[in-house]
Amino acid sequence: LAKTTQPISMDSYEGQEVNITCSHNNIATNDYITWYQQFPSQGPRFIIQGYKTKVTNEVASLFIPADRKSSTLSLPRVSLSDTAVYYCLVGENSGYALNFGKGTSLLVTP
Amino acid sequence: GAGVSQSPSNKVTEKGKDVELRCDPISGHTALYWYRQSLGQGLEFLIYFQGNSAPDKSGLPSDRFSAERTGGSVSTLTIQRTQQEDSAVYLCASSTATGLNQPQHFGDGTRLSIL
Numbered sequence: 001l002a003k004t005t006q007p008i009s010m011d012s013y014e015g016q017e018v019n020i021t022c023s024h025n026n027i028a029t030n031d032y033i034t035w036y037q038q039f040p041s042q043g044p045r046f047i048i049q050g051y052k053t054k055v056t057n058e059v060a061s062l063f064i065p066a067d068r069k070s071s072t073l074s075l076p077r078v079s080l081s082d083t084a085v086y087y088c089l090v091g092e093n094s095g096y097a098l099n100f101g102k103g104t105s106l107l108v109t110p
Numbered sequence: 111g112a113g114v115s116q117s118p119s120n121k122v123t124e125k126g127k128d129v130e131l132r133c134d135p136i137s138g139h140t141a142l143y144w145y146r147q148s149l150g151q152g153l154e155f156l157i158y159f160q161g162n163s164a165p166d167k168s169g170l171p172s173d174r175f176s177a178e179r180t181g182g183s184v185s186t187l188t189i190q191r192t193q194q195e196d197s198a199v200y201l202c203a204s205s206t207a208t209g210l211n212q213p214q215h216f217g218d219g220t221r222l223s224i225l
Contacts, residue, residue: 032211043114043201043216044153087152100145100152 004088009105018075020104022088025069033064033071036087038103044087048073075106083108112136114217116202122223125194131187131220135204142185143214144177145201153201159185160208189222197224 005023012018032051036044050062061074087103115134123129135142144156155169159179179185199221203214
């Protein structure tokens with residue numbers, strides 16, 4: 001699995017847009033980029049997945065530049081309930097073991 | 111619809127005892143995964159099942175750990191002769207098929223505390 005690097009923590013105020021960038025310099029051709037969200041005392045929850053360019057769903061957007069060596073998870077107008085740990089994972093679709101690092105701990109305050 | 115269910119939600123036991131943790135995956139999901147999460151850490155992959163078979167057991171930390179899945183559904187993770195370092199949250203996930211492009215759906219875990 002490709003190694004990923006993301007900030008340990010981020011702070012934001014309610015209503016702001018939050019962008020969390022993940023670096024994955026050794027991403028392989030067949031690798032997908034997937035983001036999960038984890039609240040305290042809960043299991044991780046799938047947020048979004050992409051391969052290239054931009055993907056948007058009702059929760060977030062994922063921006064992937066042409067070289068795919070990084071990706072940015074964008075959360076529009078965050079609320080207090082978006083306080084969680086966000087994990088970036090990269091791997092090929094034939095794999096199975098999700099390699100979660102420590103993720104990015106996002107704290108949203110009023 | 112029903113998600114992944116794990117039981118018990120909390121388990122406290124004495125060192126040296128055996129424990130069984132149960133996972134009920136989402137109906138129809140053929141792939142099932144076990145992870146372990148220590149306090150403040152990321153998730154550590156333990157084992158996965160495709161149907162009732164476990165092609166890769168290399169993530170299990172020691173031979174005290176074992177897992178089985180029957181009927182392509184419920185899975186049990188067993189830890190024998192528990193040690194204090196086994197204390198962690200044990201998470202189960204399922205997906206429609208293996209492959210990292212298949213989102214994994216997680217339960218809320220079993221918090222295991224070894225006294």
